[in-house]
Amino acid sequence: MITTSNLSKKYNDITVLHIDHLDIPKGQSFGLVGNNGAGKTTFFSLLLDLIRPTTGHIKNNDILVQDSEAWKPFTSSFIDESFLIGYLTPEEYFYFIGELRGQNKADVDMLLSQFEDLFNGEILNQKKYLRDLSKGNQKKAGIVSALIGNPEVIILDEPFANLDPTTQIRLKKTIKDLAETKGVTVLISSHDLMHVTDVCERIVVLEKGEIIKDLATSEATLKELEAHFAG
């Protein structure tokens, strides 16, 4: 689904990301871990064509992301709060995204109804603008908005940060479900090793912009990762 070749990003001659080759097959739940500055967000930004690669390219379903926009209809993402439109209510935001992705109100409502327990009654019908919601609730709204329109690729940067434990557990279930039963390719990054090993079938460790580990998740993975990051 996603092919990366010879990709690098430099800022003033300092390489922040360098990936020779990385293939992510369709339907894989893919986890990216690494310390601050390892290049996780840079990779996602390149994948979304928000920054331009210095060398190489990423192909999303055989579409070169920096040349064509044809990857947009089947790719959705939530990177940070700047993806939200603060002066809309959550519902309006969901409908807006839905409209961009060719979903009518009924489609969106149907999707939202699955997340009623995730929202915990704090998001829908609150007569509040997104900017007035708490950080955690903003995040929930953003993540759910990335699920609108049956995307084939979902990119979530640090989805577990700022969320309460109950939501973390529900979110993990949702993500697993998407990859296993619907064949959606899910890419997430996280600092929480436990969550990533729970959710992802494959985990890649980035360090200073390079891939240094590429693991298929097993019983031993969490231990291995912990040992690695403990130095």
Next chain:
Amino acid sequence: MIKHFLTLEWKQYFRSSYWQKSLGLNIILVFFALYFVAMFLLGGLALYPILKEIYPDNDPFIIVNSFTFYWIIVDLLMRFFFQKLPVMSVKPLLTLPIKRSSVVNFVLGKSVLSFLNFLPLFAVIPFGLVLIYEGYNVSITIVWMVVMLLITLIINFLNFIIESLTAESELSFLPLIVVTSVLFALNYFDIVSFSSMVSKAVLSIAENPLLISIPILVLIGLYVYNFKLLKAKLFLDSSLKSKTQEVKVADMAWTRRFGKMAPFMQLDLKLIWRNKRPRSSVFIVVIGLLYGLFFYPNPMYQDKPWFFAFVGIFVTGIFLINFGQFVPAWDSGYYKMLMSQNITYEDYLKSKFTLMSLSVIILFVLSIPYVYFGWDILLAHFAAAIYNIGVNTHVILFGGSFNRKKIDLNQRAAFNYQGTGAVQWIIGLPLMLLPMGIFAVFYFAINFEAGIGALTILGLLGMVFHQKLMKFITEKYLDSKYKMINAFSQDN
């Protein structure tokens, strides 16, 4: 402590992406500043001989003083729109061991160094020197110059008080305009002669230096009041307290007929209505509509039809200019999202275009009553409206692709006086001056109808080539996509 603040300021200014990327604009600003300095210098030097020439019987010194009142009023108005209290991001400082009072003192002190405070001195000092040269009493003249400086500073601090008291309200500029107009009217119709009162006050201070303590006390009083106002705002909770607004939902079904642009139109309308900053641009429309009343009843402009085109562009295009100059910065807060979403840039831009065009049509219809002042005015407005839709919309959208300055719609921090600065006004000028120039050329070369025809044809050409122009503009936006994303994700 001051040293730390100064280095912070310095770094904030020179490290902002805005400074580094818009050198050209900075050069223009410097050029304007130098121009004003030169004009004031010249004015200060030439004032005495000119007044002597026009009023040989009167003392130029007295005449100048009788204008002090007007200067105060005009200066106050100018500052209200152009000068904002120097902003300092205080949030990171609040938890550090820094006295609140020193932060406030620094911000206020910094405002004294504003260019607007130095400008009058460029006229006052040469005028004073000319007075001394002409044999006026040296001590009186020097005291007079000091009084002028004090008045400048009083205006400076008075402006901040007015701004901070009115900043909360929607039509913040109305009270000041009303008050100054009333003062002006009272003076003009000789009901209360403020100009002679101010003049007498200045003269008596100049002759009796002890009285100078009065303006000094006024200045200190204003400073202390400013200090109190700002210090009271210098708490986190004033920015943290959640002012949750009750949501007003409208489904805006009528936008449906715009097809693919509909979601963007709805978004734009909500943007305008739900955020303080763009909403105020709607209220400015009212002022813009009345702008014609400023010129048309005045017999001075009756025989200058080339001026009608300018007023027409302004009256029908005020929303276009006000809203358009910040495209796409209005959406800067969530620009990354838009860029990774399944949108077509062209629909996004077309929605802005449609919105601006609709505003021009509505404003033209509303400006029809100006026909009272003559049919040619209506005709000029019509031509201007066509020109606005055909040319200015495209020009301003094109200009938007060079936009690199983020607008924070959500901001409600203390010291929040961010508004339109001088820069935006300068950008707006070509939009109005160019059509006026075109009109004037045809008017003087041929006649009034030719000028109208020229503007109309240009506007119609723009409409005919709308699709092509939009394609070109869209490409421009795509070209600068990465630069815009980068600039919009920075805080300065």
